[in-house]
Amino acid sequence: MELRAKIPSGPLADKWERHRSEIKLVNPANKLKHEIIVVGSGLAGASAAASLAELGYRVSCFCFQDSPRRAHSIAAQGGINAAKNYQNDGDSVFRLFYDTIKGGDFRAREANVYRLAQVSASIIDQCVAQGVPFAREYGGMLANRSFGGVQVSRTFYARGQTGQQLLLGAYQALSRQIGLGKVTMHPRAEMLDVVVVDGRARGIIVRDLVSGAVSAHAADAVVLATGGYANVYYLSTNAKGCNVTAIWRAHKRGAAFANPGFTQIHPTCIPVTGHHQAKLTLMSESLRNDGRIWVPKAPGDTRAPGDIPESERDYYLERLYPSYGNLAPRDIASRRAKEVCDEGRGVGPGGNGVYLEFRDAIARLGRPVIAERYGNLFEMYERITAEDPFERPMRIFPAPHYTMGGLWVDYNLMTTVDGLYAIGEANFSDHGANRLGASALMQGLADGYFILPYTIGDYLAQMKLDRLDTAHPAFRQAEADTGERVRRLLAVNGRKSCGTAAACRATGPASPRPSSRSADCARSSGATSTSAARART
Amino acid sequence: MKVTLHVWRQAGPADRGRFARYDVADVSPDMSFLEVLDVLNQQLIARREEPIAFDHDCREGICGSCGMVINGRPHGPERATTVCQLHMRTFPDGAELWIEPWRARAFPVIKDLVVDRAAFDRLIQAGGFITARTGSAPEANSIPVPKRDADLAMDAAACIGCGACVAACPNASAMLFVAAKASHLGLLPQGQPERSSRVVNMVAQMDAEGFGACTNHGECMAACPKEISIDFIARLNRDYLKAVIRRPW
Known part of the structure; x- marks a missing residue:
């Protein structure tokens, strides 16, 4: 296959303007x-x-x-980025491009x-x-905030x-x-x-x-x-x-x-609670501005976070990346979290989590400041986990969220x-x-x-205007292909997924009650029930 | 924990519908209410019964797809919470829950807990927009918007279009939904040219869709997962009155 990107010639800054002026109009x-x-x-x-x-x-x-x-x-x-330079902080089209x-x-x-x-x-x-x-400033102008990886405020x-x-x-x-x-x-x-x-x-x-x-x-x-x-x-x-x-x-x-x-694996999601779970919920990355990420130094440490003394905690991002600290880029923060969990030092049910703690920020800035900055997020976290981030560190884990x-x-x-x-x-x-x-x-x-x-x-x-309607053989063929694919899927008749008949772990034919204890089982049946429900609605 | 669910089952728009009883065991308090339905559906499919149809998508309380009445309350008992974010720890072990679809003439049932909310889309099509052709916009900061107005507009714009307000209203009125959109756009300078036509057209469409009138019960605000205030209904009424007096615009 030959890939022709058709990038217009000329200097980078002029390409789009020129292309726009030269392409054909309808x-x-x-x-x-x-x-x-x-x-x-x-x-x-x-x-x-x-x-x-x-x-x-x-x-x-x-x-x-x-x-x-x-x-x-x-x-x-x-938020959404734009090179408006409203903050007069030196932003430009080139800077947004380069970042x-x-x-x-x-x-x-x-x-x-x-x-x-x-x-x-x-x-x-x-x-x-x-x-x-x-969001607006008091004078009525548009407000901006900063986001990770850049030095200007353009969001x-x-x-x-x-x-x-x-x-x-x-x-x-x-x-x-x-x-x-x-x-x-x-x-x-x-x-x-x-x-x-x-x-x-x-x-x-x-x-x-x-x-x-x-x-x-x-x-x-x-x-x-x-x-x-x-x-x-x-x-x-x-x-x-x-x-x-x-x-x-x-x-x-x-x-x-x-x-x-x-694929982008986002470092701050709420960890999985059980095999029933349908999906993961993202917590805003902004939490890493004031939260400190850590795990116990010893694998298998099941003490409550408050009982683990400072000397037995590993603030691994601060240790490994002294200049970035807890604000290390997304991909790095995600990889390191996975590593410490693989070492058996993860926290929470199943050991798939690391702590994100606000204790020090609360001590430094006071509870009202933290509540103002992160109140909504704390409330959302508490609703899902029933744990209060003011009292107990949040548990977070990386999750796929963008491709x-x-x-x-x-x-x-x-x-x-x-x-x-x-x-x-x-x-x-x-x-x-x-x-x-x-x-x-x-x-x-x-x-x-x-x-x-x-x-x-x-x-x-x-392109030449040629009226084409769905009676064309190509449409009939695509429809037939689709029908065949659906028929083949339905004909599988589910011996290997508990959604249709047997429980995953059961080797024999249909058991009346599905076992939902193995994660694999929940996986395949969840997918089946979703698509089945959708196909039938 | 264990729960007993009485779920409204209705095979299609023409079916009469009935409650079916399901006992669900091994429910974790950490499950969301929709995840309990997922587990139940898995069991139903394994028994070769029809799974319960319900709308859902983001499961983060923002897309507005999900919604069902639990024990008479849209989105269940928790304040400011959509049913996808409602966790089972809210309920006692052994709870008996009655699950119904939104009930309103303008939201016909498609199947089980799924209703047709296309009427909301038609309300927006009738006037819930600012006409601004792509490419014609002036520089964004050329019109300052006082922070107070922008914040209030955002309060109204937080509506997720789930329809809980209609389900909660004894008149099945869509006033809170229409008021939220009319206020969001009417509070901003960009929304002024169409402010009068917007409210008149949206209110006319609301009547045409078969939504009821507002009699100030306030149930909509209590059920709204985004806690949108009925103050916006007062704002809509004022705009509507001004518009019809001033007619034509």
């Missing part, structure tokens, strides 16, 4: 004739669907939730990242115009719910287009396959999650905004419905997959299949081997609002 009258399918309604999908519809394209948008507002972008807490490239271990595509930094400022303008209630935020507010902005823009009849929304619909005709993506196969009916949809281009694949791990912080089907099916149809090993890898895309965000685009977390191009905090929201909105709407026009302008 005549406004012709835009009405083009149908575009957008799969996913998160930050990338909703912003792309709304922006494409505003341009005049006919758009169909699909999501598996009951409403486009529920996409998992909504769970992002921290992102460096944070990603110089493995991201420079031209894409520079463009991302360039459009970042427009994202904030757009979101404010939509009514996103960003915009809406309390601890920045993802929610940005998504609602995009959802409202999308809703307006749905109300105007420019976007046809298909909620509770799961994409099962991409239809490729003569080497071009021309549609998708979808299952209606209420009726179970499988249907085909044709278009001139298909945009996948279906997020990442962190749920390939048994437990992650991703939502239950993020099941990676879309990009996996696209890959099986010829879209190359890049850097699948680049930098994804479908390979060129500079125009097109995959190796013509007419098939991947935007947001679904593509691979902007974060290299490691994503900086507050950059996921920036990339999703950059792709959807300001990049794809231009670059998709270049493709559509050059």
